[in-house]
Each structure stands twice: as C-alpha cells, then as structure tokens.
Amino acid sequence: MKFFADTAEIADIKELAATGLLDGVTTNPSLIMKSGRDFMEVTKEICGITDGPVSAEVVALDHAGMMREAEILRKIADNVCIKVPLTIDGLKTCKALTGEGTMVNVTLCFSANQALLAAKAGATFISPFVGRHDDNGFDGMELIGDIRLIYDNYDFRTEILVASVRHGLHVLQSARIGADVMTAPPAVIKALFKHVLTDKGIEGFLADWAKTGQAI
Numbered sequence: 001m002k003f004f005a006d007t008a009e010i011a012d013i014k015e016l017a018a019t020g021l022l023d024g025v026t027t028n029p030s031l032i033m034k035s036g037r038d039f040m041e042v043t044k045e046i047c048g049i050t051d052g053p054v055s056a057e058v059v060a061l062d063h064a065g066m067m068r069e070a071e072i073l074r075k076i077a078d079n080v081c082i083k084v085p086l087t088i089d090g091l092k093t094c095k096a097l098t099g100e101g102t103m104v105n106v107t108l109c110f111s112a113n114q115a116l117l118a119a120k121a122g123a124t125f126i127s128p129f130v131g132r133h134d135d136n137g138f139d140g141m142e143l144i145g146d147i148r149l150i151y152d153n154y155d156f157r158t159e160i161l162v163a164s165v166r167h168g169l170h171v172l173q174s175a176r177i178g179a180d181v182m183t184a185p186p187a188v189i190k191a192l193f194k195h196v197l198t199d200k201g202i203e204g205f206l207a208d209w210a211k212t213g214q215a216i
Helices: 010-019 029-035 039-049 063-073 088-099 112-120 130-135 140-154 168-177 186-191 196-212
Strands: 002-006 024-026 054-057 080-085 104-109 125-128 159-162 181-184
Touching: 002 010, 002 186, 010 039, 010 186, 024 181, 029 039, 039 054, 054 104, 063 080, 063 088, 080 088, 088 104, 088 112, 104 112, 112 125, 112 140, 125 140, 130 140, 130 168, 140 159, 140 168, 168 181, 168 186, 181 186
Parallel strands: 002 024, 002 181, 024 054, 054 080, 080 104, 104 125, 125 159, 159 181
Antiparallel strands: none
C-alpha cells in the first residue's frame, strides 16, 4: 500500500520523504490555508520533494472553470495530480483530463456508487473519506471493502486512495482490505512507528549496553 502525506507543511513532508516511506502528497484548500503560504508556490515546492503524485485541488465548480484551473495547475510540475470533486462537472473534467494523460484524484467520495462513477470516468485515484463517514454514523471501512469488490469485479484501474484517515486502525484495515493508497496527516503516519514494547526493548538494550562499559 502506498503512503501519501495529507499536508502542505514542507518540514513534515521532507521528514517523511527522508524515511523512504513517502509515495506522494495530497493537499486541499484547507491545508493550504493552514500553511499560510501561496498555493502555487507551496505546491511547486512539494512537487520538488517527492517524485510521486501531488494532488492540487481546483476550486471552480463548473466544468469550464475546472479545466481553466487544471491547465494552470498541471504546468507546475509533471507529478501534479488534479483533484476534482465528485460531481457531474467534476467527473466530466476527470474524463477530459485523463484523456489527455493527466492524473486525476476524484475527492469527497462517500458511496460505492460514486466510486463506480469515478472509475467509469477514468479517475486515476478515488478518495473515499473514511473518517468523515464514521463521523456520520456509517462504517468507513465497509465503504472501502465495497469499492474494492466492485473495482475487482470489473478490473477498473482506478486506485483506491483512503482519505480522512484518523488513526492506525484505519491504516491497518485499509491494508487488509487491499486499498491501493492511504493518505494521512504526518502525525498519524509517525504514530505507526510507536509501540510500547519497542520502546521498552530499546530501553533494556541500552541499559545492558551501558553495563558493559563499551563504545562503538
């Protein structure tokens, strides 16, 4: 499963990229706002850190407007992935862009039927929001399972990009189901390293090593 970082914070992206675990980055208008930086500038910098897809979201809601914005965004770098909402105009834009060879991430997916439509429109990625789905009384992981089954039934090439990931259990369940990608805030990815027994093991080894009086 590929790991994408869901952030626009350059320091966090560089730190994760240095581990070799980072396969791409997703951003959205809210994350850009939190960064306090110019949208085009920060997107270009992110594209220079990772060779993987970097999702940059359009803000227009009509097809013509989305296409105008996409034309600007995809000139930033070759690894820019245009992010569009799961609407009729969004899927129309998706079809046009993927037909031209541009990567497209269809976002704000909350049903398997929506995911089916996105795949038929040729989406590179579909982004079902599991955390928000859970928040509204539904089972986010059940949604991922349904999408995986449908895509496998018809051999769709669209990759399932699990979004709105809140904790390590979401990551584990996504991997067990067979999701292609998960995107999470840097804090969630870093938390995957942590385990109390790992910490205790390191503590014990260091204590024993100190008793030997040796140095490397």
